[in-house]
Amino acid sequence: MKIVALCGVGVGTSAILKVNAERALARLDIDAEVTATDVASVQAVGADAQVILTSSELVSRIGKTNADIVVIDNYFDVDELTTKLEEALG
Amino acid sequence: MQLPDLPLTAIAIGIHVEDWRAAVTAAGDGLVRSGSTVPGYTKRMIDVIDEFGAYVVIAPGLALAHARPGPDVIAEGLSVVTLAEPVAFGHPHNDPVSVVLGLAVTTGDEHVLLVAELANVFNDPRVIPALAAATDAAGIRSLLGVTAPAAEASGVEE
Numbered sequence: 001m002k003i004v005a006l007c008g009v010g011v012g013t014s015a016i017l018k019v020n021a022e023r024a025l026a027r028l029d030i031d032a033e034v035t036a037t038d039v040a041s042v043q044a045v046g047a048d049a050q051v052i053l054t055s056s057e058l059v060s061r062i063g064k065t066n067a068d069i070v071v072i073d074n075y076f077d078v079d080e081l082t083t084k085l086e087e088a089l090g
Numbered sequence: 091m092q093l094p095d096l097p098l099t100a101i102a103i104g105i106h107v108e109d110w111r112a113a114v115t116a117a118g119d120g121l122v123r124s125g126s127t128v129p130g131y132t133k134r135m136i137d138v139i140d141e142f143g144a145y146v147v148i149a150p151g152l153a154l155a156h157a158r159p160g161p162d163v164i165a166e167g168l169s170v171v172t173l174a175e176p177v178a179f180g181h182p183h184n185d186p187v188s189v190v191l192g193l194a195v196t197t198g199d200e201h202v203l204l205v206a207e208l209a210n211v212f213n214d215p216r217v218i219p220a221l222a223a224a225t226d227a228a229g230i231r232s233l234l235g236v237t238a239p240a241a242e243a244s245g246v247e248e
Contacts, residue, residue: 008142012156012193015205016148020213039142055145056182073183075148076212 001032001089004046006054006062010038016075017053024081030089051088053081093207094241100124100169100192101227108232110144110179110187111136116171117192126167126194131157135192139179147181151190151218154208163194166204170230171207172222188222211235 005021007014008057014036037045039061046052049067056071068088074080100120108111118132134157139146147153157235169192176186195204211217224230231237 007137009156009158010146011158011195012205013146013148013154015202016154017211019206019209020201023213055148057141057145058142061142074150076209077149077215078213 001030002049003032003051003053003085004042004049004067005034005036005040005061006046006052006058007036008039008058010036010041013055013075014038017072020075020078020081021053021085023078024085027078027082028086028089030085032089051085053085065089093204093211093234094166096168096227096231096236097124097239097242098168098227100126100167101230102169102171103224103226103230104172104174106174107177110139110153110177113153113171113173113177113187114139115191117169120169120170120171120193121167121192123216124167124169126162126163126165128162130162131160131194133179134158134160134162144179144181144185147179147184147187149212149218151186151188151222152184152212153175153179153187153215154193155190155192156195159196162202163196165194166196167194168192168204168236170221171212171236172224172230176222188216222244 005014005017018036052067121127135155171190176188178185
C-alpha cells in the first residue's frame with residue numbers, strides 16, 4: 001500500500017507529515033509505504049497511491065486522482081492522523 | 091539526531107510584526123544572521139506561501155517557513171521567532187500564528203532526520219504555547235532540546 005504526503009515544495013512540511021503518518025500507521029499495525037512529495041510531482045508519484053495526505057490549502061492543486069485525499073489540520077497530532085488514516089483505510 | 095545548535099542570532103523573541111510577510115521575513119533574518127542563508131532565501135520562503143497558500147501553518151499557532159534547497163542556503167539551519175501579537179497567515183484551522191520556525195536545508199535528503207526530530211519535539215502539544223510564552227533564549231532552547239553553539243556556551247552567560 002502506498003500513501004503520499006504532499007506539500008508545496010517537498011521538503012520540510014511533507015517530511016513531518018510522513019514521519020507522523022508512519023507513527024500513526026505503526027499504531028494501526030498497517031504496513032504501508034509513505035512517500036513525501038511536492039505539488040509538481042504529485043500526479044506522477046501519487047498515481048498508484050491509495051491515500052494522499054495534505055493540507056486543506058493544497059487539495060485544489062492535486063488534480064484528478066483515484067486516491068482518497070485526506071486533509072490533516074495539525075501535522076504534529078498523531079491522534080488526528082491515526083483517526084483519519086483508519087477511516088480512509090478501514 | 092539532534093536539532094542543530096540554535097545561536098542567539100537565530101532567535102527573536104516577542105517581536106512586533108504587521109503581517110505574515112513580516113513574520114516570515116523575521117524568521118529569514120534569523121537564518122541570515124546565524125550564517126545559514128543569504129537574504130534571497132527569505133524571499134523564496136515568502137514566494138512559497140504566495141504560490142501555495144498558508145499550508146506552512148502546520149499546527150495551531152505554528153508556521154514552518156521553508157523553501158527548497160538552493161545556492162542561497164549556506165548550511166542547514168533553524169531559526170525561531172515568537173510574536174508579541176499573533177498574525178493571520180490565512181489558514182482555515184491553525185491561525186493565528188504566534189511561533190514561526192525558519193528552516194533551511196542544503197539537500198533534499200538531510201532534512202529528513204532534522205524534521206523527524208522536529209516532529210519528536212512538537213508531538214507534545216504543550217510545546218507551541220510554551221514557546222510562544224518563552225521570555226529568553228535559554229527557555230526556547232530547552233523546549234526544543236537544543237544547545238547553544240560552543241562559542242556561546244563557553245561564555246559567562248551560559
